[in-house]
Amino acid sequence: MIAHAPVAPRQGPSTPEELLTVPQVMARLQLGRSAVYDLLRTRQLALITLGRARRIPADALADFILTRLDQEAA
Template identity: 80%
Template sequence: MTASTEFLTVPQVMERLQLGRTAVYALIHTRQLASITLGRARRIPADALTDFIQTRLDREAA
């Protein structure tokens, strides 16, 4: 992570992945999608979302 890392909210990730809240939190809970907690807010680094998508694409292609 760099100092200029962009952080996404759960609703932003929901929109980008076209998934519901429960599905996004399940990905976080199973550590498939990295996240951090800032106070009471959950944030997902944009790089973590990119890595998650690339991993899934690689897995599907194999």
């Protein structure tokens, strides 16, 4: 039997599986639509625009949450 080493997660740009819609971000942050769009407009939360669709990388959401936690702890 051959043992395979675990494959490390790919580093680099987000894949479609890692891109969230505005309603998904609303649900995860338990915020309303306007609040999420305000975060996007003020660039507190990064986004990718594909035509008229907006997608938020999951990593950007995680970074936003960690930053807010650090600010609250200070």
